[in-house]
Amino acid sequence: MIDPKFIKEDIEGLKLLLKKRNMETAVDLDRLKAIDEERRTLLQKSDELREKRNRLSKEIGQSKSKGLDANELMKQVQGLSEEIKQYSEKLASLEQEYTDLHLSVPNILHESVPEGTDEKDNRIVRTWGEKPHFSFKPKPHYDLGVDRGILDFERGVKIAGARFYLYRGLAARLERAIINFMLDLHTREHGYTEIFGPFMVNDESMTGTGQYPKFRDEYYRIERDGLSLIPTAEVTLTNIYRDEILESSSLPVRVTMQSACFRREAGAAGKDTRGLVRVHQFQKVELVKFVRPETSFDELEKLTGDAEEVLKRLNLHYRVVLLCSGDTSASSSKTYDIEVWMPGMDRYLEISSCSNFMDYQARRAKIRYRKEQGRKPEYLHTLNGSGLAAGRTLAAVMENYQTEKGDIIIPEALKRYLE
């Protein structure tokens, strides 16, 4: 949610924002503005009536305690109450519509975000390492894994369905090693606290981070219990402080958590159907930060660097891409994608996405902090990024470290985790 002052004071600015984001039809801003004004008028009127009712009711109490007759007053207040009720009903429906529209307004974009319509306009900001050379034609991880007997897609499909898979032996051990390596790196060297929390969350949490109410079909929900399987540990981590006020001295808070992630991949039919690229369940190490507003864009650079460090230590060639205005997700103000080179697939593959949400998510989830004692609480800024997607990292290691005979060399950084 953006600061409501934008709706009140700068509707033209918001129109421009929608245009930049290539989503002009997503929100009826004129309607939003009109509702905002109408509800404020009604609110004023209704507050006046309530004030009167409170005052008269007090008088009734006083009269009665003196043994005086208050019937006349009581009749008057009864009428007031009727009127107030009508106003509340009108207001409630207006508030509802206002909130729905407010939630649909995307986040303000940072000035450094390039204008553009889709991924073609994203800007490569840096590249690390080089594409490895092979004296043979490197295989994509799915062929390599199946040939080697460590990836089993047929069994995954039998057990659960399309887009499920099974790791056997080395693949399973390698992914576990990758996860441990990443968690150790982030906790020992980057200052994150390791968290282990729920993989299933309630609707408040899904709403807090923005999954609900809009993109309901993209997630698995267990109706009977009102719980949803998390699509990322971002949900668990960000909701740690939902509805709370933190002390300024405790910021920044840095947390990391490894989790399984569940995605329905609705609308991705026929896309990336092979391999570990797009599946319904995968593991990921997530990074989340809660920071003071004035530091959040610096923190985004550091967070992205924390994720990049994983690839550096694994000696995997990658590039960092700054998403353009049309490709940046609605809740993000600025996003970097990290794309790792996949020699077998002969393409770069997104392995991490790091975003600064500024106060957009914090406002929604009511996460605030107190600048100093006695001051009003303010919304803090939240950031998150994958550090990294474990399944895709496994695939990248397999493709980059394969030998002609179909073996996989263990990267130096992972050796101690596989002994």
Add this chain to the structure above:
RNA sequence: GGAGAGAUGCCCGAGUUGGUCGAAGGGGACGGUCUCGAAAAUCGUUGUGGGCUUUGCUCACCGAGGGUUCGAAUCCCUCUCUCUCCGCCA
């Protein structure tokens, strides 16, 4: 899953014959006095969100949502969560 108890401000905790209760009291935190300084003592301040004609006025919030009433933290209904006992269990 069965039986019972409870949910109040940063924390503890009063308030349940409905009225001047946004809420006593204690603790904590912050500020002042005292002191060379500190402790102790003492005085004061200390919830959140909204509206407006914004050094002020006002509305809402006592787990959440409904209801009764002129008026509800206080009465009624539903839900959620917590605790205790029993059952089950990695």
